[in-house]
Amino acid sequence: FGLSRSVAVSVEDFEAYYKKQRADSNCGFAEEFEDLKVVGTAQSKLHALNVENKPKNRYNNVLPDSSRVKLSILHGSPSDDYINANYMPGYNSRKEFIAAQGPLPTTVNDFWRMIWEKNVQTLVMLTRCNEQGRVKCEQYWSSGTKRCDNIIVKATSEITLEDWTLRDFDIKNVKTAETRAVRQFHFTAWPDHGVPETTELLISFRHLVREHMNQYSRHSPTVVHCAGVGRTGTFIAIDRLIFQIERENTVDVFGIVHDLRMHRPLMVQTEYVFLNQCALDIIRSRTGTNVDLIYQNTAAIYENI
Template sequence: DLKPVGTAQAKLHALALENKPKNRYNNVLPGYLSRKEFIAAQGPLPATVNEFWRMIWEKNVQTLVMLTRCNEQGRVKCEQYWGPGTKYYEDIIVTTTSEIQLEDWTIRDFDIKNVKTTEVRSVRHFHFTAWPDHGVPETTELLISFRHLVREHMNQYSRNSPTVVHCAGVGRTGTFIAIDRLIFQIERENIVDVYGIVHDLRMHRPLMVQTEDQYVFLNQCALDIIRARTGNNVDLIYQNTAAISIYENV
């Protein structure tokens, strides 16, 4: 049912002659534009790294989430757009000031300087490394914990500016944003509607949450979050019980 959702929207800018070479995939094109909490980006290409950093600066981004490795299964999924040390991207100078490598993710801090204004800002880079392309992480707990880490930083530093989330394309990016939304839905409204969340995401960017595995994983995340909650929330309504029972039968 979700397959055609969002695909008919105008893609005027993505299809413009001067922008066509900037698309990593010719079937994953940005559509509807609006001011939201996240910017869902593709993994930068060698020719778009400068523009990627220009976007970070223009949107005053302080939280940056990367959900792919630069190389996976012998294919380049994303151009490495940071150090070590200091790198120059036209008017933006990026210096890696710290890097903490953990088993499933790496956290980096960047100082980014605008050459024209000499202003310096800080950006924290949350790089999740345990997510296979087109697949899902080994456990829901991993990604839920990572989301809490990212959200904590967003709440402190990114209340007035968007957070950039990217993988190579749309699958992992859409899944991460969907997890963030479903957690809020459970916590604030005591309901969860995985289908509705994915439908809404696809009205902003076609193909968000790209594979059946990723969609099933979202349902499993919802189930695990609900199970982890204490007795005062047992009246939570689950709006997609059929998907969960299918998953458990599998």
């Protein structure tokens, strides 16, 4: 099942295309998004629906399939290898990211085991633990030390800024005594079932994360999670979009979302138009408007701390 249609537009033509698709209450974008509805939904969910694994899923429609992340088998049970997470293609490699659900109380240990086994050093969280009175994600860290099976997670620093929080952890494998550093980038300004107030906010956050990835995660995946799929897909899509614009001089939001959905169904939800808006703002910022200043400020805040 290939692309029903790629919607690759050159950077020069994108503004005109965007205006056309936005007309009549986003009619054009709504049609594109409709074409994406079934993409990736036909894949087998055998492991996800296994009786022992079912309780490990937060939502019964967000289930990993062929690109699922497999953990080691701990207690001799085949279901030990299951976690609700998929390898996701980034711009630079086909396993550049892992998209995961927000851990449940019963899957926190598996989550840290995945971070250890896949040598993850960059962790991106795009939801608050509780939103509008509903639990979206179990808080999988504590201010001190937390033991998760054979992994000890120790919080070493926390910096709270207006729109995101940065946390550093040392994680230690009890069996081998090896310790590694993991940085969590927690974006806190994303309203539930909505989109961030400005595209610049998320674009700046992406630059911050990408800087860390380039330094520490070139050879291991970056874990991205929200509660389920929408924001995670959006973040990964923005990262790919920026590379696409910079390196290929084209924009293909449809093609990127299609590719993501072939790896994890339902990636990108209410944010489809927002992604196109991001592309437009990225293009405008390259022609010298104000976004570059925001990036510099972000870097400065970071160094001052």
